[in-house]
Amino acid sequence: MNETIRQQIVISGVGGQGVLFVTRLLAEAAIEAGLPVFTSETHGMAQRGGTVVSHLKVGPFASPLIRPGQADGLICLKAENIAAHGPFLHPGGWTVVNSQADGPGHVDADRIACGLDDARAVNLLVLGFALAAADEAGKPLLFCAPADVQRVLQRRLAQRESALKRSLAALAAGASAAKVAI
Amino acid sequence: MTRKLMMGNEAMALGLVENGVSLATGYPGTPASEILASVAKSRRLRTDPIHVQWAVNEKVAFEIAYAGSQAGLRTAVSMKQVGLNVASDPLMSAAYMGTAGGFVVISADDPGPHSSQTEQDSRLMAVMAKIPVLDPDSPAAARRMTAMAYRLSEAFRIPVMLRPTTRVCHSRQDVAVDAEVLPGREADFKRDPLRWAATPKFRLKLHGELEEKLARIAAWPETAPVRHNPAAGGRRALVASGVAAAHAREALASLGLEEELPFYQVLQPFPLHTDFIDHLIADYDEILVLEETVGVIEMQIADRHRTRGKWTGAVPRVGELLPEAVFARIAAFAGRDVDVPQLPAVPGRRPTLCPGCPHRASFFAIRKAAPKGIYTSDIGCYTLGMNLGAVDTVLCMGAAISQAAGFYQAYRHAAKPPPVIATIGDSTFFHAGVPALIDAVVQQVRFVLVILDNRTTAMTGNQPTPASGVGACGEPLNAVAIEPLVKGCGVGFCRTADPYDVKDFIKLVKEALAYARETGPAVVIARHPCVLEEARRTGRPPGPPPVVTDACDGCGFCVERFECPALVMNAEKTRVDIDPILCVGCNVCIQVCPKGAIEEAKDR
Numbered sequence: 001m002n003e004t005i006r007q008q009i010v011i012s013g014v015g016g017q018g019v020l021f022v023t024r025l026l027a028e029a030a031i032e033a034g035l036p037v038f039t040s041e042t043h044g045m046a047q048r049g050g051t052v053v054s055h056l057k058v059g060p061f062a063s064p065l066i067r068p069g070q071a072d073g074l075i076c077l078k079a080e081n082i083a084a085h086g087p088f089l090h091p092g093g094w095t096v097v098n099s100q101a102d103g104p105g106h107v108d109a110d111r112i113a114c115g116l117d118d119a120r121a122v123n124l125l126v127l128g129f130a131l132a133a134a135d136e137a138g139k140p141l142l143f144c145a146p147a148d149v150q151r152v153l154q155r156r157l158a159q160r161e162s163a164l165k166r167s168l169a170a171l172a173a174g175a176s177a178a179k180v181a182i
Numbered sequence: 183m184t185r186k187l188m189m190g191n192e193a194m195a196l197g198l199v200e201n202g203v204s205l206a207t208g209y210p211g212t213p214a215s216e217i218l219a220s221v222a223k224s225r226r227l228r229t230d231p232i233h234v235q236w237a238v239n240e241k242v243a244f245e246i247a248y249a250g251s252q253a254g255l256r257t258a259v260s261m262k263q264v265g266l267n268v269a270s271d272p273l274m275s276a277a278y279m280g281t282a283g284g285f286v287v288i289s290a291d292d293p294g295p296h297s298s299q300t301e302q303d304s305r306l307m308a309v310m311a312k313i314p315v316l317d318p319d320s321p322a323a324a325r326r327m328t329a330m331a332y333r334l335s336e337a338f339r340i341p342v343m344l345r346p347t348t349r350v351c352h353s354r355q356d357v358a359v360d361a362e363v364l365p366g367r368e369a370d371f372k373r374d375p376l377r378w379a380a381t382p383k384f385r386l387k388l389h390g391e392l393e394e395k396l397a398r399i400a401a402w403p404e405t406a407p408v409r410h411n412p413a414a415g416g417r418r419a420l421v422a423s424g425v426a427a428a429h430a431r432e433a434l435a436s437l438g439l440e441e442e443l444p445f446y447q448v449l450q451p452f453p454l455h456t457d458f459i460d461h462l463i464a465d466y467d468e469i470l471v472l473e474e475t476v477g478v479i480e481m482q483i484a485d486r487h488r489t490r491g492k493w494t495g496a497v498p499r500v501g502e503l504l505p506e507a508v509f510a511r512i513a514a515f516a517g518r519d520v521d522v523p524q525l526p527a528v529p530g531r532r533p534t535l536c537p538g539c540p541h542r543a544s545f546f547a548i549r550k551a552a553p554k555g556i557y558t559s560d561i562g563c564y565t566l567g568m569n570l571g572a573v574d575t576v577l578c579m580g581a582a583i584s585q586a587a588g589f590y591q592a593y594r595h596a597a598k599p600p601p602v603i604a605t606i607g608d609s610t611f612f613h614a615g616v617p618a619l620i621d622a623v624v625q626q627v628r629f630v631l632v633i634l635d636n637r638t639t640a641m642t643g644n645q646p647t648p649a650s651g652v653g654a655c656g657e658p659l660n661a662v663a664i665e666p667l668v669k670g671c672g673v674g675f676c677r678t679a680d681p682y683d684v685k686d687f688i689k690l691v692k693e694a695l696a697y698a699r700e701t702g703p704a705v706v707i708a709r710h711p712c713v714l715e716e717a718r719r720t721g722r723p724p725g726p727p728p729v730v731t732d733a734c735d736g737c738g739f740c741v742e743r744f745e746c747p748a749l750v751m752n753a754e755k756t757r758v759d760i761d762p763i764l765c766v767g768c769n770v771c772i773q774v775c776p777k778g779a780i781e782e783a784k785d786r
Binding site for chain 2: 014015016024027028030031035036037038039040041042050051061062063064065066067068069081083084085087088119120
C-alpha cells in the first residue's frame with residue numbers, strides 16, 4: 001500500500017450531471033491501486049436538480065469531508081459553481097472546469113458532447129480531461145492515469161457494451177482536448 | 183483481503199447480514215434508504231433465508247422486527263430520524279419488555295439538515311426510551327458496530343440503537359469484505375406473558391430491571407470510550423463522537439496536537455460509561471465536547487463548570503458540525519491562533535421537480551382550478567410544488583390531509599371560506615394519510631385531496647409502495663389499490679386521471695371542488711408514473727423536444743408558472759428556448775403556453 005499518496009479533490013456540478021459517477025470511478029481506481037479512500041455525496045432532496053458536490057480523499061484520512069482551503073483539486077462540471085466551491089482549494093490547487101471561456105484547465109465539454117451526439121457525456125469528458133492534464137512541471141494532476149479509470153469502466157460496464165463504448169469515447173475525447181490545450 | 187468501495191448504508195447492511203440477521207424491515211427516508219435495499223442485495227452471502235421487507239410505515243416496520251426478536255431471531259429495523267418519531271410508541275414499550283434475539287434499531291440523523299424537516303438527535307430518543315446507543319464515525323465503524331450492537335443487545339436483552347448521520351450513511355470508504363458470516367437461528371418463542379404482555383403493575387418491575395441494565399451497560403468494556411493518545415497530558419481533554427470524532431482526528435493532526443491534547447472517542451454516547459465520567463471530572467479542568475446534534479454526552483458530564491460544548495455555547499447548536507468548525511473549536515480550545523478559511527455563502531441552485539415530472543402538471547392544474555386556494559402538502563418530491571406556488575404548508579408525513587381539515591374548520595364560519603386542496607404522494611398516503619382521511623370523512627370536511635400517484639416512492643430512490651405488488655428483493659407480492667381504499671374510507675367522489683392531459687385534469691379538479699363545496703371530501707388520483715423510474719424500467723430514450731415558434735414573445739408565463747428546468751428564457755427576455763439536454767419530450771408545456779407558441783416536434 002502506498003501511504004505517501006494523499007490527495008483531496010472536490011467534484012462539483014448540478015443534479016443529473018453525473019457528479020457521483022465521476023466520484024465513484026476515481027474512488028474505485030484508488031482501491032485498485034491499493035489506496036485507502038473516502039468519498040461523500042449529496043442525496044435526496046438536494047439531488048433534484050440542485051447543486052451537487054462530492055468530496056474524494058485518497059490516502060490515510062479519517063473524515064469524509066474536505067475542509068475549505070485544503071483541497072488539491074476541483075473538478076467542476078458547471079462553471080457557475082466555481083464561486084461556491086473554489087474556496088475549497090488550497091493556494092496553488094488546480095481547477096478543471098467545463099466552461100466556454102478560455103483559460104488553464106478550461107474545457108468546453110458541452111460543445112464536445114454535442115459533437116459526440118451524447119449530451120450526457122459531459123461528466124466523463126471533463127474527467128478524461130482532468131486525467132490527461134498536467135501541471136506546469138509536467139506532473140499529472142490526478143493520482144491515477146486514464147488507463148486506470150478505463151479499467152474501472154470496463155469492469156463496471158462489462159455487461160453493457162454500447163454504454164461502455166460511449167463512456168470510453170467520452171473519456172478519450174476529454175483526454176485529447178487536454179493534450180491540445182497543453 | 184478484498185476491499186470494496188462501500189457506502190455507509192451498504193456497510194451497515196453487510197454488518198447485519200454477517201451477524202446473522204434473519205428479519206430486516208424499514209421505511210425509506212434519506213439518509214437511511216439504502217440500508218434495507220443493501221440487506222436485500224447481500225442476503226446471498228447466507229445460505230439460510232432472511233426476510234427483508236419495506237413496511238407501510240416505521241411503526242409497523244418496528245413492530246414486525248421486534249416480534250422477530252421476541253421469537254429469538256436477530257432482527258433489525260432501519261429508518262430516518264423523523265421516522266423514529268412515528269415508531270416511538272413501540273420503542274418506549276420495547277425498552278421495558280426487553281428482547282430475546284438481538285434487536286438493532288438503526289435511526290439515521292441528518293444534521294444540516296440536508297433532506298429532512300428537523301435536525302433532531304435520535305440519541306435523545308434513546309435517552310428517553312432508556313436504551314443504549316452507538317455512534318459510528320465512518321462506514322467501516324458502522325459495520326463493526328452492528329456486531330457490537332448485537333452482542334450488547336443479547337448480553338442485556340435490550341433493544342440497541344445504532345445512530346449514523348448523513349456523513350456516515352452517504353460516505354463511501356474501502357471496506358474489507360471477506361469476513362466470517364454467521365447463520366441465523368430457528369424461531370423459538372418462549373411464552374412469558376408477565377413480560378411480553380405486562381400489565382402496569384409488572385411494567386413497574388420491568389422499569390426497575392431496565393434501570394439495572396442501564397447501570398451495567400454503563401460499565402460494559404466493549405463499548406467504553408477509546409483514548410487515542412495515551413501519552414498526551416495536561417488538564418484539558420477533548421471528547422468527541424460520531425463524524426465529529428473523525429473530523430477531530432484530522433484537525434488534531436493538522437494542528438500538531440496529536441500527542442499533546444488528550445483525545446477520547448465515545449462509542450456509546452448513552453449511557454455514558456460511569457468510570458469515564460468520574461475520570462474526566464477527576465483529571466481535567468476543561469473538557470471540550472464535540473458531537474452531533476445535541477449535547478447528549480455533554481449533559482451526562484455532571485460538572486457544568488468544566489465542560490465546553492453545545493450547552494455552554496462553545497459549540498454551535500444548529501447545523502452540521504463541519505470539519506472547519508471542529509478545527510476552529512479545537513484550535514481555540516488549545517490556545518492556537520490560526521486562520522480557518524470558510525466557504526462563502528453563495529446561493530446554490532434550488533432543487534426542482536425533474537423535467538417531465540407528472541407532479542408539475544398536477545400542481546399547474548391545481549393552481550388553475552383554485553387560484554385562491556389554501557394548498558396543504560406533504561413529504562416527498564412534491565414538496566417542490568412550492569416552486570409553482572401550489573404548496574403552502576408541509577408539516578410531516580400524512581399531515582396534508584389533517585391540516586386541510588384544520589384549515590376547513592378554521593374558516594368554516596367565515597363569509598367566504600377559501601377552497602382547500604391537499605396534495606399527498608401515493609407512498610405517503612399509505613404511510614399516514616389513511617387515518618386522516620377517515621377522520622375527514624367522519625367530520626364532513628369540505629376539501630379536495632389530490633393523491634399524486636406516481637407508482638413509486640420517488641424521493642428516496644424509487645422503493646416500491648403497497649400498490650406496487652413488488653417486495654424489497656423484487657419478489658412478487660400482493661398489491662393494495664388506492665381507489666377501493668379511498669372509497670372504503672367513505673369518500674363519495676373518487677376519480678382517477680392522467681395529469682399530463684392538463685385541460686381535462688383542470689376540469690376534473692374543478693368538478694371535485696364543486697362536489698366538496700356541497701358534500702364533503704373529494705379525492706382525485708393523479709396517476710402518471712415517475713419519469714425517472716419509467717426511464718429506468720423501460721430503457722426507452724426520451725421523446726423529441728417540442729418546438730418553440732415565432733409566436734413566443736417572451737412573456738415568461740411558462741417559466742414562472744410551469745417552472746420546468748428545460749424551459750429557458752433568453753438573456754434579452756424576448757423568447758423562451760427548450761434545452762434539448764434536459765427536455766424529456768413530455769409535451770405538457772404545449773398545453774401550458776397561453777400564446778400557443780409551443781408545438782409538437784414534426785418528425786415524431
